[in-house]
Amino acid sequence: MPKKTSKRPFTVIANWKMNKTISQAQQYAEKLPEFCEGIENSIWLAVPFTAIHPVRSSLPDRFRVGAQNMNDASSGAFTGEVAGEMITDAGGDFVLLGHSERRSYFHESDEFINRKVLRALESSLSVVLCIGETFEQREAGETKEVLSRQLSLGLASVRKEDLTRCLIAYEPVWAIGTGKTATPEMVLDTHGMVRSSLSSLYDEESAQSMPVLYGGSVSASSSEALSKIEGVDGFLVGTASLDPETFAKIAQFASK
Numbered sequence: 001m002p003k004k005t006s007k008r009p010f011t012v013i014a015n016w017k018m019n020k021t022i023s024q025a026q027q028y029a030e031k032l033p034e035f036c037e038g039i040e041n042s043i044w045l046a047v048p049f050t051a052i053h054p055v056r057s058s059l060p061d062r063f064r065v066g067a068q069n070m071n072d073a074s075s076g077a078f079t080g081e082v083a084g085e086m087i088t089d090a091g092g093d094f095v096l097l098g099h100s101e102r103r104s105y106f107h108e109s110d111e112f113i114n115r116k117v118l119r120a121l122e123s124s125l126s127v128v129l130c131i132g133e134t135f136e137q138r139e140a141g142e143t144k145e146v147l148s149r150q151l152s153l154g155l156a157s158v159r160k161e162d163l164t165r166c167l168i169a170y171e172p173v174w175a176i177g178t179g180k181t182a183t184p185e186m187v188l189d190t191h192g193m194v195r196s197s198l199s200s201l202y203d204e205e206s207a208q209s210m211p212v213l214y215g216g217s218v219s220a221s222s223s224e225a226l227s228k229i230e231g232v233d234g235f236l237v238g239t240a241s242l243d244p245e246t247f248a249k250i251a252q253f254a255s256k
């Protein structure tokens, strides 16, 4: 593996998905800072809407708190939906968009995700745009094409100056929640593809300054090796983020 040269900040994001009541979330938030002592990486928590305010109120400022989804409209008759402004009002400052569970279970298209990206940026949120290929797409040799399509459609009309509030999370769909992590070679290769797509969409400087995180069954035992791969600027962690001590271990390995 080539030695890492990037100076991009390392960001480790917990994706709690549909887990934790308010009291469970608060207990987690009370324990996390102690486990994270001495860790210099940026640590963000993507929590259920109901937990944004309680978690924000329980955590020191160094931790960022955000949502896992939002609607593409600013307000209105969209029963059951949540707007970007409501996330900022609750104390959240970022949102995950385009997660593969939203794409597959809720049939979110790249165009719909793009409208959410634009609305999130307008609502002063940072955006973590999730992309990734399915097992069938990888087997068919379509990974590069799929990733560059998800990036170009997902970031359509996003201005260059707003890229400082955008992160990309590359998560191979077949690695999410399955215990299967992509090999270091695959991760190196795909992160390179993402970076070169970003460079053709914008320019090399923008591509080099955008953090690209890896996600998909990241664990306390796999994170150290993954963190050393060129082009990996952090992690999006699902299952292993549900316990604060394990999550802190992942974030800690990454800082070394």
Ligand code: PGA
Binding pocket: 015, 171, 175, 176, 177, 178, 179, 215, 216, 217, 218, 236, 237, 238, 239, 240
């Ligand atoms: P996982 O989930 O770590 O449980 O694979 C990652 C994600 O879905 O963001």
